[in-house]
Amino acid sequence: MALLGAAVVAVPLFKRIGLGSVLGYLAAGLLLGPSGIGLITDPESVLTTAELGVVMFLFIIGLEMEPAKLWALRKQIFGLGLVQVAACGMLLTGVGVILGFAPVVAFIFGMGFVLTSTAIVMQILGERGELSTDSGQRIVSILLLEDLAIVPLLAIVAFLAPGTGEQQVELATRLLGIAAPIGAVLLLIFVGRRIMNPLFGLLASSKLREVMTAAALLVVLGAALLFQASGLSMAMGAFLAGVLLSTSTFRHQLEADVEPFRGILLGLFFLAVGMSLDLDIVAASWQIITVSVVAFMLVKASAIYGIARLLKAPHAEAVERAVLMGQGGEFAFVLYTTAVTAGIIDGPTNAIFTATVIVSMVLTPFFIIGLRFLVPRQTQSMEGVEEVSGLSARILIIGFGRFGQIASQPLLAMRHSVSIIDNDTEMIRAAASIGFKVYYGDGTRLDILRAAGASTADLILVCTDKKEQTTRIAELVRDEFPLVRVMARAFDRAHAIELVKAGVEYQLRELFESALEFGGEAIRSLGADAEEAQEIVEGVRMRDRQRFDLQLAGEDWRNLGTLLISNAQEQARESGVTVPHAQAEDAVAKSTQPAQPA
CATH class of the missing domain: 1.20.1530.20 (Na+/H+ antiporter like fold)
Structure with missing residues (x-):
């Protein structure tokens, strides 16, 4: 009782005056121990x-x-x-x-x-x-x-x-x-x-x-x-x-x-350390100590x-x-x-x-x-920011950076019920200035996900920009809310495979579609007509999907090239281009290497 009482009084007091919880526990332990009032000997x-x-x-x-x-x-x-x-x-x-x-x-x-x-x-x-x-x-x-x-x-x-x-x-x-x-x-x-x-x-x-x-x-x-x-x-x-x-x-x-x-028990440990400080020994050997x-x-x-x-x-x-x-x-x-x-x-x-x-x-x-x-820390101001509590929308978006902002617009245009959370207070205030309601919360924490309504959502969109966070959220949802569908932003191919294994229903590499569109526009500018360019782009997308499925199944990337060479040559022939087997083999083999970030 004495230990719990001392902790309940000292820790909030020390935190309130800016001294931290650890010092509160240590002070309470010193007070209760042999060097204090001697309640615990x-x-x-x-x-x-x-x-x-x-x-x-x-x-x-x-x-x-x-x-x-x-x-x-x-x-x-x-x-x-x-x-x-x-x-x-x-x-x-x-x-x-x-x-x-x-x-x-x-x-x-x-x-x-x-x-x-x-x-x-x-x-x-x-x-x-x-x-x-x-x-x-x-x-x-x-x-x-x-x-x-x-x-x-x-x-x-x-x-x-x-x-x-x-x-x-x-x-x-x-x-x-x-x-x-x-x-x-x-x-x-x-x-x-x-x-x-x-x-x-x-x-x-x-x-x-x-x-x-x-x-x-x-x-x-x-x-x-x-x-x-x-x-x-x-x-x-x-x-x-x-x-x-x-x-x-x-x-x-x-x-x-x-x-x-x-x-x-960790609080009890700090209390015990405070109690263990014997002031008599410190006084007797204060010089050497x-x-x-x-x-x-x-x-x-x-x-x-x-x-x-x-x-x-x-x-x-x-x-x-x-x-x-x-x-x-x-x-x-x-x-x-x-x-x-x-x-x-x-x-x-x-x-x-x-x-x-x-x-x-x-x-x-x-x-x-x-x-x-000595080294002032930059802390986020919480002014004008509302923390997550009791949300219940059908769709939950986690992360409202560039990716999340664009992904949310079709949903909002269709008037779906959407809740949005992020842990960047500056971005939350900026979003509020243009009419978006974004709540403050860390999606990697289970208690925050519960408060954000993850357990009752129909769909969760994970749009965070750090792959470790995205994977952590996907795993939390898989383990705690297995009936909720999850879509996630992937960083690269390896991360996309990791997300699928974590139970994500749909993933999209953040640069893949924009890069394909960019490449398609490049061949159109060099003389390809719209239909031809679309076929080429769709062929690249198809081969990428085949590579992805094989890698997801655990195939060695070195064996994927042979399987996909004929597809590459066939598409090239349909486009009126002759591609030597060796050149096709080299191109496809390189494209299947996991070191490639795409």
Whole structure:
């Protein structure tokens, strides 16, 4: 009751005065903990439970990270992430040595501080709606690598542990410490690919919502505990489980089931971190803690900024990344506790290290507030913009840019009932000035789709200009509103195939028809009559449709050329043009290559 009451009072208050929800949770925890009024005397027990909030947050992030998307981020994860972890680790180890710690102890101190707080950064990015942006994806990639880094770091701690003289036993224990995590990953992959999806299909047939919710929690907690038992991060286990279920037809239902628990437990985690800040330890060792916090945060932030700039990131993005990721994180506690168990550091040293990390976490929201003045963010003004609520038109248009504006006109001319949503406030105001009523809303969010009337619409037109958004919306509608027909704007051939597989009834590549018309006009200007030009254009359209159907069926593009050469030559002969077989083969083969954007 006390925790919930403190959160209900502090968080809205801190958000209202512009300090953010994270700082509200931390302040409430500090007030309730041993250093405050002492209502809760054992913050460690709360923190252990509250870590499940981070676990569930990573599970939801994993549900958004399909294997193909994760593979596309591999260079950022193992490139940018590895460079940042290695560079910051070396620099912070050096700082630890300068502060007077032994090299091994300084290494443990520095590497623990390298592991950024996933909970704080993800919460801030989520509140801003930046998890899916390019800059947000780079930060998420680095955080994933840092979470993975806990595995070799724990192995290094085991090897650095003082020997007991029983070398064979120690060697076997250390080898087991390496083999267990590998086995856990392989086991989870097997279960995720072979068992989880059929299991959810079976449970869904029972039509009992509470059973699906229980199964979702079982998957999250089971994966987390499996990884914890093998010496890995619980959050990483949940993330991998999410990735394995990201292509499941039940992923949106799973996200909806876990989301309420995630929000409550993540807030509880921040409360527990605030309670864990022991002001007595800070007062007794304030000199070394103050110097450590300032030195570590300054060096880490500078290194992050320098790496970002070297890799061509804009100044504003580099500064934001440095401020967001300049603190230590929750996985440092795991590393430091393991080092104590291994006999590398003692209890008082662990207390200093832990206090340093917690103080850095508490300071981060203040630095983010300062960032607003250092690098002002461009925010959309909501003046004159109405948010989506209770729409019920027969036709829903999502995205009102150039494509959506033109597509809407035949529908409006026929006086169909149309609702339009977009997330660009400037465009919404511009549309209002010429008589269009457009509501503000992000079509990639299930709650917005429900508010926009997607569940009762006859037809949804997805006209967004980013293919990732378009695909996400198509998948949401397919999974949540399977009876609604969907038409979508496709970016290119590969995206069109992706949309058809996502359940879109009709798709159109944004440049295809205009380019065909343009080419037809070109041959008319060179002397072709209207009928002849129309036949040529229709032939191109027909062959494109054949290629598309074959590629949709999974045919190798290299085999399509032979099938279509005769069609190309026949059309050319009908037009009075002789096309050699080799030339036709070359032209058709090139036109079937998936690298072509059309």
